[in-house]
Amino acid sequence: MMFDRILNMFTTVSNESHGSLFVVFAIGLVFGVIIQYSRVDKFEKIAGFAMLRDTVVPKMLFLAIGLAAVGLYFMVEAGYASYHPKPIILGGLIIGGTIFGVSMAILGKCPGTGPVSIAEGRIDVLVGAIGGIFGGLVFTVYFDFFKKIMGESLGKTTLITYFQGHENLVVLIFGIVLIAVSIVIPLRQEFDEVDLKQLEEI
Amino acid sequence: MMIRRMPWWLAGILMALLVLFTFSTFGANRPFGASTYVPYFAGILFDLSPEKYPYLKEVHFAGAWEGVMLLGALTGGFLTSVFVTKSFRLSIMPTGWKKYKNSSVISRLVWSFVSGFFLIIGARLAGGCTSGHFLSGMAQTAVSSMIFGGVVLLSVIITGKIFYKSEANDV
Numbered sequence: 001m002m003f004d005r006i007l008n009m010f011t012t013v014s015n016e017s018h019g020s021l022f023v024v025f026a027i028g029l030v031f032g033v034i035i036q037y038s039r040v041d042k043f044e045k046i047a048g049f050a051m052l053r054d055t056v057v058p059k060m061l062f063l064a065i066g067l068a069a070v071g072l073y074f075m076v077e078a079g080y081a082s083y084h085p086k087p088i089i090l091g092g093l094i095i096g097g098t099i100f101g102v103s104m105a106i107l108g109k110c111p112g113t114g115p116v117s118i119a120e121g122r123i124d125v126l127v128g129a130i131g132g133i134f135g136g137l138v139f140t141v142y143f144d145f146f147k148k149i150m151g152e153s154l155g156k157t158t159l160i161t162y163f164q165g166h167e168n169l170v171v172l173i174f175g176i177v178l179i180a181v182s183i184v185i186p187l188r189q190e191f192d193e194v195d196l197k198q199l200e201e202i
Numbered sequence: 203m204m205i206r207r208m209p210w211w212l213a214g215i216l217m218a219l220l221v222l223f224t225f226s227t228f229g230a231n232r233p234f235g236a237s238t239y240v241p242y243f244a245g246i247l248f249d250l251s252p253e254k255y256p257y258l259k260e261v262h263f264a265g266a267w268e269g270v271m272l273l274g275a276l277t278g279g280f281l282t283s284v285f286v287t288k289s290f291r292l293s294i295m296p297t298g299w300k301k302y303k304n305s306s307v308i309s310r311l312v313w314s315f316v317s318g319f320f321l322i323i324g325a326r327l328a329g330g331c332t333s334g335h336f337l338s339g340m341a342q343t344a345v346s347s348m349i350f351g352g353v354v355l356l357s358v359i360i361t362g363k364i365f366y367k368s369e370a371n372d373v
Contacts, residue, residue: 005246012266019230024267027230028274030220035275036282038213039289043296050362051302056210061336063214068221068341081225084233085344086329093349096327101357103321106313106365108296110332111325112236114318115272119279121292124299124314131318136244138319139326143257150327159343174343182214192297194289195207 032116039195041116043108048190050105055188062185066178073160073171085156092150206287221337232267233342235334236275237325239268302366 014021035041040057048054075081104110107128109117114132117125139146163170208216223229242265244250245258252258258265283290299310325331328350330339336354339347 001249002246005249009242009246009266009269012263013270016263016267018232018263018267019224021270023230024270025274025277027220027224027234028271028276029278030216030274031234031271032275032278032280033282033286034208034213034216034220036279036287036289037208038210039207039287040213041279042298044298047296047298047302047362047366050358051366051368052359052362060210060214060217061332063211064217064221064337065340067215067218068337069343071218071222072225072341075222075226080227081222081231083342084338085342086335086339086346088346088349089329090349092327092329093346094353096324096329097350097353098324098357099320100324100328100331101354102361103317103319103324104332104354105358105361107317107321108298109321110236111240111321112275112331112333115275116279119276120283120287120290122296123292123294124296124310127311128314128318128321131315132240132322133244133247135319135322136241136326137248137250139323140241140244140250140255140257143255146323146327150329157345159345159348171343178340182211187210190298194291194293194297 031112032119035113035116036120041109041113041120042192042195043117044190044192044195045108046110046113047105047108053188054190055185059182059185059187062178062182066175066182069171069178070175073168077168083158085158087153087156089150089153095149217337218341221341225338230267233334233338235264235268235330235338236272237268237322237331237334238264239272240322241326242266242269301370305371 010021013024019027038060039045040060045054045057049057072081076083109125109128114125114129118129159174160167160170221234224232224234238261241257242261245252245255250258252262294307295305295310328335330350335347335350340351
């Protein structure tokens with residue numbers, strides 16, 4: 001039964017036109033390499049940012065978002081991509097975001113960096129992931145209750161829709177500001193023992 | 203000699219390219235995300251029927267997509283940690299936890315489980331996580347993602363201030 005459902009995961013992905021199985025797997029593979037190679041899967045990077053002792057994560061995130069925002073806008077204009085913004089659900093965003101932030105600072109991982117960390121042998125993160133599976137279970141079973149907290153959708157608004165006629169200027173400014181922020185944030189680094197040993201070898 | 207760490211700016215550029223590829227019609231034609239796979243896997247592991255639990259129907263495709271992507275991420279992370287960064291080893295206690303919290307393994311594991319649990323509840327309430335809201339959402343200039351981003355940033359920093367010691371323990 002479980003085996004059938006795992007197989008079903010692969011057939012579901014192959015049957016939809018959101019990349020072949022190989023492409024989706026490769027996207028994950030590249031993601032894992034970038035995260036591992038830049039070491040942002042480390043507790044010291046995310047919890048370190050919470051303590052303001054490490055700024056690699058925000059520097060990298062702001063740069064990535066700034067570049068992607070400009071690139072995506074022009075890809076959408078050229079017909080090579082489309083926007084899929086998430087709805088504004090105030091209860092969900094504010095309550096969920098608060099719970100998410102507290103948990104991220106304590107676990108020192110997010111749902112994307114956690115698995116990469118497990119792949120390098122972090123047992124504490126594996127325990128966190130098991131906790132996460134139970135979180136997913138509770139959310140699924142009590143979805144009716146959580147839906148009430150999330151509230152009504154106020155629409156899938158994007159910033160550029162507020163600036164009709166000046167969309168490309170606005171997205172360009174947005175991108176440049178984020179890139180500038182990523183450069184201006186002072187570089188602070190917090191290392192763990194393993195990384196320090198590796199640093200000595202360079 | 204092999205360079206064992208990628209600088210933040212190179213990682214940022216590559217991550218932007220990966221997000222753009224994921225969005226593109228020649229890539230996956232969808233946003234990049236990474237928290238929907240958790241309830242999807244919970245459904246598989248506990249053998250929950252999508253007929254009975256409407257949320258599983260809602261995440262049927264996104265969960266499967268992110269599930270396959272996650273297998274790639276595990277593979278990529280494993281190969282890089284073994285062959286490139288040489289950081290692969292079994293470990294329970296992060297250096298930073300020992301330095302700024304305590305040296306109790308039980309404390310770390312209990313907090314890991316609890317924070318892992320709430321991390322997913324929070325992400326599902328908000329409809330996305332660091333990948334879906336920060337990376338993909340803010341790149342679309344989505345207002346929802348900016349609200350999420352602001353709330354998370356604030357809550358991360360306040361937690362960091364309250365939860366950890368300001369002075370390091372001697373490790």
